[in-house]
Amino acid sequence: MSHFDEAYSAVQAALDAGARYADARIMVRRTESMTARDSDVEDLSSDESAGLGVRALVGSGWGFYAVPDLSDAAARAAGRHAVQIAAASATVPGPPIDLVPAGAGEASWASDCAVDPLSVPLSTKGDLLVGATAAAKAAGADIAEALYRIWDTRKWFVSSDGHRIDQHIRECGAGVWASAIGDGEVQRRSWPSYGGQFGTRGWELIEELDLIANAPRMAEEARALVTAPLCPAGETALILGGEQLALQIHESVGHAIELDRILGWEAAFAGTSWLDLEKLGSLRYGSELMNITIDPRIPGALGSFGYDDEGTPATKRDAVRNGIWVGVLAGRDSAAVAGLDYAGSVRSDGWARLPMVRMTNVGLEPGPHTLDEIVAATDDGVLMETNRSWSIDDRRLNFQFGCEIGYEVKNGRRGRLLRNPTYTGIGPKFWQSMDMLSSETIAWGTPNCGKGQPGQVGHTGHPAAPARFTNVRVGVHG
Amino acid sequence: MSVELELAGRVVGLVRAALGSAAHAEVLVEHNAEALTRFANSAIHQNVAEATTTVRLRLHLDGRSSAGATTITTADGLRTLVDRTVAAARLSPPDPTWPGLTPPTPLHVSAGHPGSGEHSGLDFGFDEATARADPGERAARVRDFVRAAGGLETAGFCRTVYASAAFANSDGHAVEGRTAEAAMDGIARVDGSDGVARLASGRLGDIDGAALGARAAAKARAARNPMELPPGRYEVVLEPEAVADMLGNLAFFGFNGKLFNQRQSFAELDVEQFDPSVTIVDDPLGSRGEPAPGLPFDGEGTPRRTLVLVRDGVTKAVAHDRRSAAEAGTDSTGHAWEESRVWGPIATSTRLEAAPAATEPALPPATEPGPTAESARPLVAHVERGLLITDFWYTRVLDPKSLVITGLTRNGVWLVEDGEVTSAVGNMRFTQSYPQALGIGMVRGIGSESVLLPDRWSGVRFAAPAVHLASWNFTGNASG
Numbered sequence: 001m002s003h004f005d006e007a008y009s010a011v012q013a014a015l016d017a018g019a020r021y022a023d024a025r026i027m028v029r030r031t032e033s034m035t036a037r038d039s040d041v042e043d044l045s046s047d048e049s050a051g052l053g054v055r056a057l058v059g060s061g062w063g064f065y066a067v068p069d070l071s072d073a074a075a076r077a078a079g080r081h082a083v084q085i086a087a088a089s090a091t092v093p094g095p096p097i098d099l100v101p102a103g104a105g106e107a108s109w110a111s112d113c114a115v116d117p118l119s120v121p122l123s124t125k126g127d128l129l130v131g132a133t134a135a136a137k138a139a140g141a142d143i144a145e146a147l148y149r150i151w152d153t154r155k156w157f158v159s160s161d162g163h164r165i166d167q168h169i170r171e172c173g174a175g176v177w178a179s180a181i182g183d184g185e186v187q188r189r190s191w192p193s194y195g196g197q198f199g200t201r202g203w204e205l206i207e208e209l210d211l212i213a214n215a216p217r218m219a220e221e222a223r224a225l226v227t228a229p230l231c232p233a234g235e236t237a238l239i240l241g242g243e244q245l246a247l248q249i250h251e252s253v254g255h256a257i258e259l260d261r262i263l264g265w266e267a268a269f270a271g272t273s274w275l276d277l278e279k280l281g282s283l284r285y286g287s288e289l290m291n292i293t294i295d296p297r298i299p300g301a302l303g304s305f306g307y308d309d310e311g312t313p314a315t316k317r318d319a320v321r322n323g324i325w326v327g328v329l330a331g332r333d334s335a336a337v338a339g340l341d342y343a344g345s346v347r348s349d350g351w352a353r354l355p356m357v358r359m360t361n362v363g364l365e366p367g368p369h370t371l372d373e374i375v376a377a378t379d380d381g382v383l384m385e386t387n388r389s390w391s392i393d394d395r396r397l398n399f400q401f402g403c404e405i406g407y408e409v410k411n412g413r414r415g416r417l418l419r420n421p422t423y424t425g426i427g428p429k430f431w432q433s434m435d436m437l438s439s440e441t442i443a444w445g446t447p448n449c450g451k452g453q454p455g456q457v458g459h460t461g462h463p464a465a466p467a468r469f470t471n472v473r474v475g476v477h478g
Numbered sequence: 479m480s481v482e483l484e485l486a487g488r489v490v491g492l493v494r495a496a497l498g499s500a501a502h503a504e505v506l507v508e509h510n511a512e513a514l515t516r517f518a519n520s521a522i523h524q525n526v527a528e529a530t531t532t533v534r535l536r537l538h539l540d541g542r543s544s545a546g547a548t549t550i551t552t553a554d555g556l557r558t559l560v561d562r563t564v565a566a567a568r569l570s571p572p573d574p575t576w577p578g579l580t581p582p583t584p585l586h587v588s589a590g591h592p593g594s595g596e597h598s599g600l601d602f603g604f605d606e607a608t609a610r611a612d613p614g615e616r617a618a619r620v621r622d623f624v625r626a627a628g629g630l631e632t633a634g635f636c637r638t639v640y641a642s643a644a645f646a647n648s649d650g651h652a653v654e655g656r657t658a659e660a661a662m663d664g665i666a667r668v669d670g671s672d673g674v675a676r677l678a679s680g681r682l683g684d685i686d687g688a689a690l691g692a693r694a695a696a697k698a699r700a701a702r703n704p705m706e707l708p709p710g711r712y713e714v715v716l717e718p719e720a721v722a723d724m725l726g727n728l729a730f731f732g733f734n735g736k737l738f739n740q741r742q743s744f745a746e747l748d749v750e751q752f753d754p755s756v757t758i759v760d761d762p763l764g765s766r767g768e769p770a771p772g773l774p775f776d777g778e779g780t781p782r783r784t785l786v787l788v789r790d791g792v793t794k795a796v797a798h799d800r801r802s803a804a805e806a807g808t809d810s811t812g813h814a815w816e817e818s819r820v821w822g823p824i825a826t827s828t829r830l831e832a833a834p835a836a837t838e839p840a841l842p843p844a845t846e847p848g849p850t851a852e853s854a855r856p857l858v859a860h861v862e863r864g865l866l867i868t869d870f871w872y873t874r875v876l877d878p879k880s881l882v883i884t885g886l887t888r889n890g891v892w893l894v895e896d897g898e899v900t901s902a903v904g905n906m907r908f909t910q911s912y913p914q915a916l917g918i919g920m921v922r923g924i925g926s927e928s929v930l931l932p933d934r935w936s937g938v939r940f941a942a943p944a945v946h947l948a949s950w951n952f953t954g955n956a957s958g
Contacts, residue, residue: 035819035820040571040572040573040574040575041543041570041571041572041573042819042820043545043817043819043820044543044544044545044566044570045544045545045546045547045816046544046545046546046562046563046566047546047547047548048546048547048548048549048550048555048558048559048562049547049548049549050549050550051530051549053528060521061522061525062523062524062525063525063526063613064524064525064526064527065526065527065528066526066527066528066529066530067528067529067530068530068531068549068550068551081527084613085525085526085527085613086525087613088515088522088525088612088613088614088616088617089515089522089523089525089613089617090522091522091614091617091618091621092517092520092521092522092617092620092621092624093521093522094519094520094521094522094523095521121569122566122569122570123569123570123571126569126570126571127571130571142740142741143740143742147820179740179742181741181742181879184879184880185877185879185880186742186877186878186879263519264518264519264631264633265518265519265523265524266518267518267519267631267633267665267667267672268518268633268634268635268663268664268665268674269635269934271871352528352530353526354524354526356524388876389874389875389876389884390874391872391873391874391884391885391886391907392872393871393872393886393888393905393907394871394872394886394888397956398886398905398907398954398956398958400884400907400909400953400954402874402876402884420876420877422876422884424907424953424954424958425958426957426958429958453514453516453524453635453637453934454512454514454526454637454936455934455935473958476884476909476953476954477876477882477909478876478880478882478883478884478909478910478911478951478953
């Protein structure tokens with residue numbers, strides 16, 4: 001069933017009411033999630049949401065209105081309401097707004113999916129999570145938890161620039177984690193990553209994670225961490241596992257290259273960026289090994305799509321090439337303000353939210369090494385894996401991350417476990433210290449990227465592999 | 479009868495028609511109209527509104543449970559919701575810890591607890607004007623904020639929310655209520671330094687954009703030319719915005735019944751875990767003439783009420799939904815929400831009780847706008863050498879049990895020497911256990927005025943005074 005007609009009605013009503021540009025997106029989304037704890041299913045939820053969001057530009061003022069009613073009358077009323085809101089925006093006006101071209105056209109796109117995750121019987125899914133938590137519990141976890149989540153989203157997008165695009169995106173993922181409670185603190189190990197691994201794929205992704213087989217090791221490691229020595233404080237060589245490096249990229253590169261932040265549009269909440277547009281193309285961000293791409297076309301990665309929520313076709317771009325900052329995540333209006341000629345990174349987390357600049361798949365191109373080679377080449381350092389906490393300042397410079405597990409590295413060998421490993425630094429100084437990078441790349445999915453007011457939860461992908469950084473401050477404790 | 483209560487009853491009826499008395503059903507219908515006018519670079523750049531009705535159904539059938547939700551409220555949409563949720567329950571694994579339904583129970587509403595709404599026949603303070611606020615009213619407050627900042631660059635938002643909701647279950651419990659809230663949160667910026675002002679209220683009429691803009695600008699001007707201080711332990715005065723962050727993290731990770739049951743929380747009932755000056759309550763029904771921040775019942779239909787979490791330094795309670803309460807052998811405190819079974823029940827209206835005004839020495843009014851919030855001035859006067867901190871940012875938990883948190887200062891930090899602010903300081907990173915910071919002997923003073931502060935999520939707010947703490951562990955600065 002198509003919803004182009006209702007979206008068109010909303011756009012036309014906005015134009016009739018005085019908008020000089022309007023777009024509308026209708027989304028119908030099914031979600032399903034299950035959590036299990038200590039061999040029991042804890043929660044099972046199956047939701048459906050459908051609605052329309054229309055955006056109107058009047059003068060230099062934007063207005064956005066969303067309703068869950070897909071009738072033609074409601075769509076037209078929403079278009080008119082968006083114009084009224086835009087008119088109120090114009091009472092505290094900014095500079096004139098232009099939109100860079102978005103390659104208008106009619107198109108259809110769907111993500112690859114071998115096994116429809118919503119078609120898998122709930123009993124099978126329950127058995128998987130119950131089995132994984134039972135396996136962790138049997139291996140010594142005080143608390144064993146597991147989850148899966150599924151999103152099935154159909155979108156119809158129409159704009160006054162002539163877009164008529166429908167997409168069907170299926171996403172899912174899962175994870176299992178074990179906690180051991182020590183004297184005054186909790187140790188946790190997660191597989192395959194903090195909160196699970198997610199992608200624009202079908203149930204086959206979850207089967208490949210092999211939760212039940214990996215759960216006992218998580219429990220054993222969590223238990224061992226309770227009595228492991230504290231990660232020592234000091235400056236040393238730091239080797240990060242790929243999953244942790246994915247979050248490092250997300251926080252200290254992905255958010256920093258969002259053009260709306262650079263332009264000050266997020267100043268009061270998410271913050272700004274240390275990057276200055278005048279240095280685009282010349283600023284050294286990291287070492288020569290650092291090559292970051294923006295690529296929403298990666299099959300199966302969580303930040304993949306055919307067209308963004310302004311109708312711009314998915315296109316691969318460089319963000320950092322040989323350590324030099326060369327690209328940003330942009331939308332049609334922010335690109336015009338910045339004098340750039342490309343957009344393509346605007347999305348909303350649902351029909352009720354305004355599309356805004358978001359990460360797609362922002363990741364590190366593979367390096368020449370392997371993790372084993374990196375460890376073997378390290379005389380003295382710490383290896384940290386699996387994110388546990390993350391914090392970074394509002395300009396995306398000063399960060400501190402905690403990981404679930406650390407290992408001492410001495411004379412080229414992985415040594416004893418270290419508990420509560422943390423590291424801290426300043427973004428460009430840290431990235432310029434990257435001297436070894438693995439080729440073992442995985443496109444890690446982050447399904448919980450918060451941004452915007454009202455809040456939106458974005459889904460992003462981050463290809464990353466293990467890497468080594470020199471002279472990093474580790475072992476920051478309270 | 480409200481539209482929401484009629485919808486809730488209809489869904490319970492559909493379940494009954496399909497399954498008879500074998501199924502236990504609970505239905506929550508929420509209509510949310512949220513509008514937010516956002517500004518940056520001193521202009522409105524994002525301006526949004528939505529009006530959404532969500533129907534949530536939770537079923538327990540033959541020892542198995544499931545939940546479903548929809549925004550499609552047509553007859554077909556509701557029937558699909560019921561069919562899908564029934565099918566999910568039948569295919570689900572057994573749920574041996576199902577806690578049962580809330581029995582018919584009256585709401586805890588009285589003249590002292592405003593906000594229940596006219597549908598219940600009780601209308602203590604619900605503000606229709608806020609519920610009906612239009613884009614022009616929000617834009618006017620933004621314009622006032624921008625003008626009052628006197629040419630400084632500004633950014634922030636003005637938000638109004640109206641919520642009307644009803645709950646019904648198959649045991650005959652049915653309740654309804656509505657609420658409205660308003661909030662403004664903005665910064666002013668000059669020479670790379672920021673100042674902030676924010677306020678929450680049940681009445682948009684209480685939100686004075688000009689006053690907030692002037693306050694943010696005064697802070698930003700006073701924050702210029704910051705010096706860099708070395709990391710280390712400092713005595714601090716935290717202004718209400720920073721204290722609100724502490725309350726939020728204590729509520730989410732400490733006074734959380736699920737984490738408490740799992741021994742992942744620091745909380746130990748009837749143990750003196752805080753300084754005797756610390757009393758923390760959850761006030762979901764509002765108090766002291768303030769309209770309620772939320773609905774008078776939770777997602778399981780349990781009536782909300784004031785809950786004392788800490789009294790005079792002694793931890794007295796944690797927040798529970800029916801499931802965590804059953805596991806703990808106690809009663810629900812009315813803190814169920816749609817994901818409380820996953821994340822745990824969370825107190826979302828916490829208040830750190832302000833000190834009685836009489837215990838503080840009176841100070842003459844400030845002669846000119848400066849960095850210090852009025853409520854914090856008496857506390858600053860007692861600082862020998864320490865830091866005045868406006869706000870915290872990006873706080874994340876390193877360990878849930880000890881509640882060691884790392885984060886950064888934001889929107890203004892100053893060095894205080896001999897009771898006087900002497901210099902602006904650059905933002906610093908900290909790594910600090912929140913319960914330890916408020917521990918016995920660590921609280922040197924609490925301000926006499928609580929400020930109502932909004933959260934990033936509507937429906938959540940904090941009432942916080944300034945606090946004077948003996949020690950805060952700073953682990954980094956702008957250099958790393």
